[in-house]
Amino acid sequence: MIGxxxxxxxxxxxxxxxxxxxAAVSQITLFGAHADLVPLVVAxxxxxxxxxxxxxxxxxxxxxxxxxxxxxMGLSSLVYLTVGYGAGRLREVRDPQAAAVPAxxxxxxxxxxxxxYSTMQFLLGTPVAVTGLLVGQILVTVLVNTLLSLPVYAGxxxxxxxxxxxxxxxxxxxxxxxxxxxxxxx
Amino acid sequence: MYDPKTIRRRxxxxxxxxxxxxxxxxxxxxxxxxxxxxxxxxxEIVSPIQDVASxxxxxxxxxxxxxxxxxxxxxENQALRKDRDGLRTENARLASQLRRLETQTGxxxxxxxxxxxxxxPVEARVTAAAPTxxxxxxxxxxxxxxxxxxxxxxxxxxxxxGKVDEVGSGSATVTLITDSSFGAQARVxxxxxxxxxxxxxxDPQDLIMKTTDAKAEVVKNARIVTRGTADNSSLRSxxxxxxxxxxxxxxxxxxxxxxxxxxxxxxxxxxxxxxxVLTRDAATVP
Numbered sequence: 073m074i075g076x077x078x079x080x081x082x083x084x085x086x087x088x089x090x091x092x093x094x095a096a097v098s099q100i101t102l103f104g105a106h107a108d109l110v111p112l113v114v115a116x117x118x119x120x121x122x123x124x125x126x127x128x129x130x131x132x133x134x135x136x137x138x139x140x141x142x143x144x145m146g147l148s149s150l151v152y153l154t155v156g157y158g159a160g161r162l163r164e165v166r167d168p169q170a171a172a173v174p175a176x177x178x179x180x181x182x183x184x185x186x187x188x189y190s191t192m193q194f195l196l197g198t199p200v201a202v203t204g205l206l207v208g209q210i211l212v213t214v215l216v217n218t219l220l221s222l223p224v225y226a227g228x229x230x231x232x233x234x235x236x237x238x239x240x241x242x243x244x245x246x247x248x249x250x251x252x253x254x255x256x257x258x
Numbered sequence: 259m260y261d262p263k264t265i266r267r268r269x270x271x272x273x274x275x276x277x278x279x280x281x282x283x284x285x286x287x288x289x290x291x292x293x294x295x296x297x298x299x300x301x302e303i304v305s306p307i308q309d310v311a312s313x314x315x316x317x318x319x320x321x322x323x324x325x326x327x328x329x330x331x332x333x334e335n336q337a338l339r340k341d342r343d344g345l346r347t348e349n350a351r352l353a354s355q356l357r358r359l360e361t362q363t364g365x366x367x368x369x370x371x372x373x374x375x376x377x378x379p380v381e382a383r384v385t386a387a388a389p390t391x392x393x394x395x396x397x398x399x400x401x402x403x404x405x406x407x408x409x410x411x412x413x414x415x416x417x418x419x420g421k422v423d424e425v426g427s428g429s430a431t432v433t434l435i436t437d438s439s440f441g442a443q444a445r446v447x448x449x450x451x452x453x454x455x456x457x458x459x460x461d462p463q464d465l466i467m468k469t470t471d472a473k474a475e476v477v478k479n480a481r482i483v484t485r486g487t488a489d490n491s492s493l494r495s496x497x498x499x500x501x502x503x504x505x506x507x508x509x510x511x512x513x514x515x516x517x518x519x520x521x522x523x524x525x526x527x528x529x530x531x532x533x534x535v536l537t538r539d540a541a542t543v544p
Contacts, residue, residue: 095308096315098387100322101528124268131275139300141388142424142431145293146282153275198438201459
């Protein structure tokens with residue numbers, strides 16, 4: 073169940089990230105593309121909180137982005153909730169602990185969002201041609217977002233840490249450091 | 259690990275969210291008034307916040323922009339030198355042509371029509387851009403209170419940017435020339451060949467001009483400008499005449515019925531900061 077403090081923190085984070093994205097980050101081009109913080113934050117939230125909060129947070133972020141930019145409603149919601157749910161399921165099923173997991177998840181989330189959004193636009197009647205430039209932009213965006221994944225993961229984790237229900241790493245650390253020594257057992 | 263109740267709840271919420279997204283999509287496409295009202299309400303609330311965020315984050319944007327500009331400066335410098343040489347030659351040719359044409363009737367009227375200061379220009383700043391790769395729209399910090407209306411032309415120093423789409427009280431969205439729904443009547447500046455400029459789909463640096471005469475001769479590097487309303491046409495164009503759109507880069511299957519004229523827009527829609535909205539209809543300006 074999602075508690076009130078967690079909902080509040082997620083709402084503040086979503087609002088700040090979405091506004092920063094559309095007001096600043098979207099207007100900074102890097103090799104013809106730009107970073108996209110929203111899928112990263114949604115994926116990292118799913119990775120830390122699980123599939124259900126990840127999906128709800130992704131849906132909410134997509135809804136806000138569509139409203140703020142007067143875009144076709146529902147499109148971003150569908151794509152972001154897929155990312156949040158997928159990252160959450162990864163945590164629930166595999167609980168991966170490798171240091172590179174956030175980077176891999178961030179890259180995969182960005183690829184899902186960019187390809188998914190373009191595909192959905194195409195299915196909805198927008199004539200999108202698969203040009204070399206579009207593919208290049210997708211690759212650059214995925215690359216830039218992969219590089220940003222680790223700091224974004226650290227930031228999201230730091231922000232959500234006080235309200236995380238059971239952080240697996242904390243749980244393990246606590247378990248390993250509270251074991252009785254052979255001396256005290258004697 | 260999870261009890262069946264948790265799994266059922268998770269699946270139910272997921273299904274609910276997916277269905278909600280599909281319902282929103284359907285309602286959005288069907289022009290549902292309720293969804294549009296909600297969207298407009300959020301847009302009105304968020305626009306001032308975006309404006310403040312855009313202003314406060316401008317130094318960071320400029321810093322990153324400076325790095326990017328420096329990176330690209332060398333390549334651009336070479337291209338600009340080439341363009342300058344070409345423009346000098348073209349300028350000399352046009353100057354002599356202008357002197358000749360000024361003696362004939364009509365040319366002064368065209369020159370005056372291109373004087374955009376009479377068209378009620380309203381300067382605006384781009385406050386938000388869609389985080390997609392398709393470069394479809396941007397949000398500006400001027401709205402209905404500044405005289406903006408749907409369909410008005412939006413330009414910048416380079417040329418045509420797009421047209422005003424949704425208008426709020428203090429902000430508006432601009433449909434860019436690279437959006438699939440955008441189309442503008444255009445003509446080749448030198449030859450007068452007319453057509454419609456549309457996006458090519460997926461490349462913000464490539465537009466397509468569909469000529470009315472399929473076999474019309476269009477040469478590389480020709481300037482494409484807005485056509486404005488034709489004298490014999492009952493349909494008024496949204497755009498004043500002679501606003502530069504782009505330069506012809508290639509013509510596929512030239513001289514055939516299937517020829518496609520590619521042009522590179524003068525405006526890079528990926529790097530928009532300040533734009534000008536022409537709030538007066540060109541047809542009403544004396």
